Amino acid sequence: EVQLVESGGGLVQPGGSLRLSCAASGFTFSSYAMSWVRQAPGKGLEWVSTINASGRGTFYVDSVKGRFTISRDNAKSTLYLHLNSLKPEDTAVYYCAIGGKRSDSGYSKGQGTQVTVSS
Numbered sequence: 001e002v003q004l005v006e007s008g009g010g011l012v013q014p015g016g017s018l019r020l021s022c023a024a025s026g027f028t029f030s031s032y033a034m035s036w037v038r039q040a041p042g043k044g045l046e047w048v049s050t051i052n053a054s055g056r057g058t059f060y061v062d063s064v065k066g067r068f069t070i071s072r073d074n075a076k077s078t079l080y081l082h083l084n085s086l087k088p089e090d091t092a093v094y095y096c097a098i099g100g101k102r103s104d105s106g107y108s109k110g111q112g113t114q115v116t117v118s119s
Contacts, residue, residue: 002026004096004110011116016086020113022079022096029077033100036070036081037107038092038115045105048094049081059101064090086117 008020020036035050049070050059058070069082079096093114097107 002098002108004098004108006094006096006110006113009094009113009115011118012086013119014087014117016117018083018086018115020081020083020094020096020115022081022110024077024079024096024098027098029072030074032098034072034079035097035100035107036079036094037097037109038090038094039112040089040092043092045095045107046092047101050100051079052100083115086115088117091115091117 003025005023006020008018010018012018031053033050033052036048037045038048039045048061048064049068051070051072055072060068067085071080093112095109095112097109
């Protein structure tokens with residue numbers, strides 16, 4: 001059974017940082033690109049970042065470039081997202097998902113972790 005379990009969210013002040021983790025199991029993690037997507041209150045799912053299977057290729061939505069860093073540890077089957085210089089508009093539920101950016105919202109994703117940026 002495929003499982004994706006996100007953790008690391010929380011309440012943080014503007015300008016703060018967080019590290020999100022996603023523990024993967026039930027599939028060959030090292031063979032797949034992985035992504036982070038998010039859903040802000042009242043909005044649809046938004047692709048945030050993708051890392052290829054080897055970890056050597058990373059891609060970001062323009063709004064987080066230079067602030068967020070995606071990484072992975074294939075030996076631990078774990079995906080990470082480092083969030084720096086957080087803004088209120090980054091408030092959302094963050095999900096890890098198998099595969100790359102999609103044209104639809106049909107991501108195979110976990111249950112999510114809440115990130116709230118507020119003073």
